Amino acid sequence: MQPEQSPARPVGRGAKVRAAVHAATLAELVDKGYAALTVENVAQRAGVHKTTVYRRWKDRETLLADALAEHMAADIPVPDTGAVEDDLRALARSIVQTFTSPSGRAVLAAMFTGAAHLPEIAAARRRVFADRLARAEPVVTRAVERGELPRGVDPAEVLKTLAAPIYLRLLVTADPVDETTADHAVRVTLAAARAGAL
Template identity: 85%
Template sequence: MSSDQSPARPVGRGAKVRAAVHAAALAELVDVGYAALTVESVAQRAGVHKTTVYRRWKDRESLLTDALAEHMAADIPVPDTGAIGGDLRALARSLVQAFTSPTGQAVLAAMFTGAAHLPEIAAARRHVFGDRLARAEPVVLRAVERGELPAGTDAAELLRTLAAPIYLRLLMTGDPVDESVADRAAHVALAAARAGALSAPAGP
């Protein structure tokens, strides 16, 4: 057996390897943080050789960017409760649940502190949050069609208003974040939208 082989043979090829390495990268992020994370440690945890990782990702930063983007794009389902109040509460509670978990806290720390200076991470952050807004916009559009919200409500602005107090606590103040915070954020965002405060700006 050559020196570059280990008892932990690759878990498979293609999608299976990618999933295993992503999961290992996030687990390492939780355990040791961004500064101490290495491609070698991720490969060992995933059960693959480091050369397998380097064939897919050129360095630690590109691996972490890919893992973070996929995790954040998939972790919050878009609800359809039949009423805008229920949908907004479900969205806010899912956001709280995702980012108060150990993995969620490690992801936030990496994206906004440890690796925030990296252009790749900044680009991934913009892409992920833009994609999340786009995927959740049907919640608002359905509510407008049902007559629950004024015509012309800016879906993206309503969703930003919903998320803002949650991210403020998570990233700035460190105040507790729980379902009551989520429910209050949903209530405030809904009240603002119904009052017309979140309408799309008029064209020129």
């Protein structure tokens, strides 16, 4: 005989509901994947009625897009160590740490495979990555001001070059991704930026 499950405790209104539903969406994504994600299961896990979810999000796709965007846009500390190599290393290692975690892997799978064809997910992906680039650009700007990188270097190109080998391994080759990957990306990026290629 299985123990009787107690119903989930009701969640308050507003921001608490939104946070609970987002957390439940990501948990369902990690546990079951995009194909098995349902509003009903998210609502149950969040401790709200499914009509509460449908009042805020019209369907599973808009709910997922909102939860992914919120998760990906979580405040990532932008390092300011006084040295561009250390700052870029911290950024690269944070990408590795984020996307090699179970929730990070589930987010990547949803954003680039399972739900990638949905316009809502594509729009959320573009917003999130544009926001991340914009928030990290001061790392490069400060390095130029300190004379560590040449004037005219494009901060967005530096950051894309930094992230590219990590995402290639995560999304295309499935090669191992660790701090060594991050550190190599930093060396390649700095060499390219200092040579005037970016």
